[in-house]
Amino acid sequence: MGKLNRLWAKMYDDYLANTELWVDLSFSALKIIAIVIGTWLFIKIGKSMLNRIFHFRLRSPLRLEERREATLIRLIENVFTYAVYFIAFIMVLSELGVDVRTLIAGAGVVGLAVGFGAQNLVRDIISGFFIIFEKQFSVGDYVKISSFEGFVEEIGVRITKIKSWTGELHIIPNGSIAEVTNFSVHNSVAVVDISIAYEENIPEAEEAVVKLLDELYEKHEEMVAKPEYLGVQTLGASEVVMRITAEVTPMAHWKIGRLIRKAVKLRLDELGIEIPFPRLVMYQRDENGNKEISKASE
Missing domain, CATH: 2.30.30.60 (SH3 type barrels.)
Structure with a gap:
């Protein structure tokens, strides 16, 4: 029991009652807190300055493309953040009494070894x-x-x-x-196929479509050039397929394609031109044995 008491007494004298130790620990804790806060402020200020630099370049004749600028900002911010975090981590270890020089030297050797095994990681970074x-x-x-x-x-x-x-x-x-x-670099092309029944008047339908395309070109700014009617594309089982193309701004081909389909459908309805529907053709013979054809819709 006396030995245990002497041990506690020694620990008390060496640690609990050691004013210099607690002062050093307090200063180290304050330094670590200051490093953390300083890191956060430095990253925030650095990102703000980076955005200001790129914002200033908006008025410069040497300005990059807007999308490329946004990409470079993201990339530089990531690299900057990782570098600051690494430096802050080394500073914290130094305050904790870790031999940073030995750690960095060892990290260099380990990094070289890991680099040979982390070829995919290196490939990802270079490709980026x-x-x-x-x-x-x-x-x-x-x-x-x-x-x-x-x-x-x-x-x-x-x-x-x-x-x-x-x-x-x-x-x-x-x-x-x-x-x-x-899909965002060059103008897009909307390709629209319109089907009409074989019984309808093809020249009349073509004339209506061409006139309609002129009207649509005047209404929609996304159309870079006047839509073009190419003609009859295919002859299907129950329909004649006519093709329309329209050069539009990037990524607007889906929107313009839907608008053209709707407009053509409404115009054909106004003219009484029907779109195709499935038909059933039946063959039968009369009393004299002659073949007759009757048509029925499904």
Whole structure:
């Protein structure tokens, strides 16, 4: 029992009653808190300055494309944040008494070893830089990558985030992006097929469609050029298919395609031109054995 008491007494003298120790711990805790707060403020101020720099470039003749600027801002912010966090982490370890120089030297050796095994990570990072500087796609573009299609939400150092029109967020490693279809770079083309019945007057329907396309071109600003009627595209089982094309602004081909279909349907209804419907053809013979054809609709 006496030995235990002496042990407690020694611990009390060495730690609990050691004023210098508690003062040092208090200063270390204050320094760590200051490092955390300073890191948060530095990141916030750095991001604000970065946004101001790019905002100033909006008036410059050397301005980059808007979507590319947004992409570069996201990327630089990520790199800046990671670098500041790493420096703050080293400073905290230093305050805790860890030999930072030995740690950094050891981290260099370990990093070299890990680098050989983390080839996919390196490939993702390098691919991310090439995606941005080669203008393959930018934040806000509508793209198709492999089986994923949607708007680009973010291009990071390692991954790209794509949000589909139904709300799903797809996260794709940059190194796995082999083929990209970008729908937002050039003007789109709306392709609309209109079907009418074989019994209808094709020249009359064509004349009505051409006149209607002239009217639609004057109403919709998304149409870059006047829609073009190409003619009869195919002869189907029960319909004649006519094709219409319209060059529109990027990503407006779906909207304009729906508008053209609706407008053509209403105009054909006004003229009494019917769209096709399934028909049943029946063959039978009369009393003399001659073949007769009767038609019935389903």
